[in-house]
């Protein structure tokens with residue numbers, strides 16, 4: 341009998357195929373004592389394995405490019421952490437085998453991370469993945485990870501490490517389902533960048549039987565286990581219709597009555613530009629520059645290297661708009677040279693603009709690099725700061741832009757509830773707002789975005805979040821300024837209509853979502869979007885808001 345399950349749809353599309361589980365078996369090497377004279381040999385084995393795994397992750401990163409590359413490189417650096425290596429060597433000196441020493445050293449590092457707060461919860465999966473790779477290599481067994489299969493399949497995992505997500509072959513992996521990971525987690529963002537249908541935060545996902553056929557809808561989060569032939573056919577038909585509707589809809593983003601809402605792409609660097617251009621992005625609404633900095637988290641890239649990377653992106657959108665976010669270091673994206681290592685709660689600590697104000701030289705270098713990169717190009721450059729809390733923050737950022745001689749629009753991200761509540765005062769200092777709904781949801785609901793079990797609270801349909809979005813958009817309209825959305829909320833096609841109805845002036849998302857949003861927006865008038873927004877805000881829960889908006893839009 342067909343069973344229907346529900347998770348959180350994070351990457352559009354329908355996948356139907358057999359379940360294959362990720363090779364996540366934790367390899368626990370035996371704890372046996374080795375003679376002291378074998379220590380140097382074991383230490384050399386451990387070093388070789390660590391270096392090989394780090395090189396492999398680096399190579400996978402080079403292959404993947406874009407945001408995935410930065411994440412894989414960060415993992416490679418994790419493997420090479422000198423403190424971890426000296427702990428491994430110390431354990432071997434007192435009688436451990438190389439594999440057991442690696443296993444134990446990672447376990448104690450993991451415990452430290454897990455107790456140290458917010459960002460680290462998201463990083464534990466990455467760390468486990470690095471450990472599994474090194475231990476597998478030392479034990480001479482196959483690497484854990486994406487299963488070997490010549491037949492296309494639906495991948496099931498507890499959580500996908502960035503290393504695996506990056507290497508998913510879209511011709512073999514029809515889609516994926518994970519038990520963990522929130523709708524705004526790294527895995528979800530990367531899935532969208534890859535264009536693979538995905539559902540996250542699905543309790544019990546890993547208990548699905550290997551080989552059973554499932555149908556996965558990455559838009560609704562619905563999963564059918566063992567669907568009948570008839571049901572499969574129905575879903576295939578639905579997917580084909582959606583696809584046809586998508587390719588029929590081209591051109592700039594607009595409602596059916598011609599109200600323009602530019603559709604922009606979220607990118608992590610030049611490698612993400614081709615997909616954005618192919619999806620018809622009208623520009624870039626969020627260039628997450630910290631991905632350029634993750635290459636080597638011990639020092640900032642040189643001004644010249646930054647100029648080159650920014651120019652590549654700016655050149656790709658002549659006459660288009662490119663919104664560059666200055667470095668958002670800290671919390672889920674720590675950088676050694678910026679982020680204090682001893683924060684009790686990094687998400688509430690020195691991150692984003694706060695971190696840049698503590699390191700003015702880093703911000704000035706970045707702003708100067710942007711000024712040089714844009715010189716002579718016809719692009720509309722806009723620069724914005726992450727984690728702006730109040731008018732003092734907004735003024736400090738605008739002053740920094742002026743000091744750097746940057747000729748661009750300066751803006752503030754609205755990611756902290758205070759910024760939405762007092763958007764009008766922030767707009768005294770900057771020329772535009774951009775709603776980072778991922779963090780805005782995290783801070784509004786006090787719900788860590790990396791934690792899958794809190795997905796309900798990170799749902800962008802939460803009426804409280806819609807209220808804050810409406811506040812920011814209304815304030816921007818009153819001052820004649822723009823207010824876009826660049827958080828994952830913009831990638832939900834129906835929510836995109838609601839955001840438009842709330843007064844948001846542009847929508848920026850992972851490139852693969854653009855055709856879906858464009859096609860859905862084109863079906864409704866601005867007045868319908870406005871009514872859908874009001875109906876959603878009149879409810880008390882995310883599910884009710886979703887249902888109310890859909891009801892208005894379907895004309896029921």
Ligand SMILES: C=C(OP(=O)(O)O)C(=O)O
Nearest residue numbers: 776777778779826827828
């Ligand atoms: C766009 C956002 O920024 P990031 O996901 O990079 O924190 C956000 O918080 O919504």
Ligand SMILES: [Mg+2]
Nearest residue numbers: 755776778779
């Ligand atoms: Mg953010």
